[in-house]
Amino acid sequence: MLSKKESRLETLEEYIIQNQNRFPGATGELSQLLRDIGLAAKIISREVNKAGITNILGFDGSTNIHGEAVKKLDLFADQQLISALDRSLITCMVISEENDGIVRMSSKNGKYIVYLDPLDGSSNIDVNVSIGSIFSVYMREPRYDSALRESDALQPGVRQVAAGYVLYGSSTILAYTTGLGVSLFTLDPSIGEFILSDRMIKMPDYGNIYSINEGSYNSWDLGLKQYIKYCQEEDQESGRPYSARYIGSMVADIHRTLIKGGIFIYPHSNRYPNGKLRLMYECNPLSFIIEQAGGMATDGEKRIMELEPTKIHQQTPIYIGSKKNVEDVMKFLKEYKSVPQE
Ligand SMILES: O=P(O)(O)OC[C@H]1O[C@](O)(COP(=O)(O)O)[C@@H](O)[C@@H]1O
Numbered sequence: 001m002l003s004k005k006e007s008r009l010e011t012l013e014e015y016i017i018q019n020q021n022r023f024p025g026a027t028g029e030l031s032q033l034l035r036d037i038g039l040a041a042k043i044i045s046r047e048v049n050k051a052g053i054t055n056i057l058g059f060d061g062s063t064n065i066h067g068e069a070v071k072k073l074d075l076f077a078d079q080q081l082i083s084a085l086d087r088s089l090i091t092c093m094v095i096s097e098e099n100d101g102i103v104r105m106s107s108k109n110g111k112y113i114v115y116l117d118p119l120d121g122s123s124n125i126d127v128n129v130s131i132g133s134i135f136s137v138y139m140r141e142p143r144y145d146s147a148l149r150e151s152d153a154l155q156p157g158v159r160q161v162a163a164g165y166v167l168y169g170s171s172t173i174l175a176y177t178t179g180l181g182v183s184l185f186t187l188d189p190s191i192g193e194f195i196l197s198d199r200m201i202k203m204p205d206y207g208n209i210y211s212i213n214e215g216s217y218n219s220w221d222l223g224l225k226q227y228i229k230y231c232q233e234e235d236q237e238s239g240r241p242y243s244a245r246y247i248g249s250m251v252a253d254i255h256r257t258l259i260k261g262g263i264f265i266y267p268h269s270n271r272y273p274n275g276k277l278r279l280m281y282e283c284n285p286l287s288f289i290i291e292q293a294g295g296m297a298t299d300g301e302k303r304i305m306e307l308e309p310t311k312i313h314q315q316t317p318i319y320i321g322s323k324k325n326v327e328d329v330m331k332f333l334k335e336y337k338s339v340p341q342e
């Protein structure tokens with residue numbers, strides 16, 4: 001929450017410009033890109049807020065590359081974000097959950113590559129539970145020819161120049177980082193502006209909340225089973241048992257973790273041998289946010305943002321949240337790694 005001293009309303013626009021001025025050589029293009037995403041987020045938020053009375057709920061009838069039935073709002077959000085990014089001619093390529101291949105933009109010389117999860121938490125759209133949008137921005141490597149290739153987009157998370165999410169919940173919140181900390185902006189629909197609500201947020205080092213879909217329990221690693229058992233044991237001193245919270249929209253579960261601390265886990269399982277969540281447009285951007293707020297994100301062994309991507313839609317297990325909680329689960333995974341499964 002902002003201090004009393006900071007009660008003068010600061011818009012996303014003003015904040016972006018202020019940050020840009022910290023870099024004498026800045027061209028203003030990244031600022032423009034963030035503005036583009038802000039505009040699309042306002043349009044999506046308006047549509048989400050009245051979804052029950054417009055014809056936007058339900059399925060579109062198509063299936064995406066993950067074999068998921070696509071929702072109409074998935075496509076609406078995809079179109080809004082892609083057209084907003086295309087307008088300013090600084091993005092050359094978009095990779096989105098709802099498009100199998102790379103989406104080439106009008107400007108093939110644009111210097112940015114943007115990954116999108118246009119609508120996150122699709123299973124919650126029709127039941128009015130918080131959903132989100134996620135974005136991740138890379139620079140395009142300068143090359144002798146301007147041909148756009150999928151391999152241009154296969155860069156590890158540590159190369160992100162910006163990342164963030166929009167949460168469409170009881171209020172609409174935009175969170176982003178360019179590597180200089182994380183700030184949150186709340187949409188004031190009456191003036192149509194995102195207003196700074198948390199500057200340079202730091203998350204708790206530890207939290208007594210764990211978040212995981214226990215439905216796949218039977219195919220979890222023994223170390224994970226032991227960690228969840230540890231979370232559920234009675235021990236007042238260490239704040240256990242923890243509370244279980246699972247919204248089923250990664251953006252919403254991560255936003256809660258950012259504010260309250262704790263851990264969010266989507267492990268590998270029989271149903272998802274490589275995990276369910278996508279490295280490039282879910283795990284990398286949210287890991288960048290969490291790390292910038294002082295947290296941690298791994299695949300159970302390695303730092304998510306150091307994973308070398310081989311496919312634009314690849315999946316990964318993820319353990320993300322407060323540093324102490326993630327270190328704890330890593331210890332359990334390591335300790336039980338060689339113990340035969342029950
Ligand atoms: O229903 P499950 O298996 O718990 O999966 C929920 C997870 O899947 C997702 O909905 C996948 O994202 P999309 O909705 O963008 O496909 C995440 O937001 C969420 O964390």
Ligand SMILES: [Mg+2]
Pocket residue numbers: 117119120121250282
């Ligand atoms: Mg998603």
Ligand SMILES: [Mg+2]
Pocket residue numbers: 074097117118119120121122
């Ligand atoms: Mg999605």
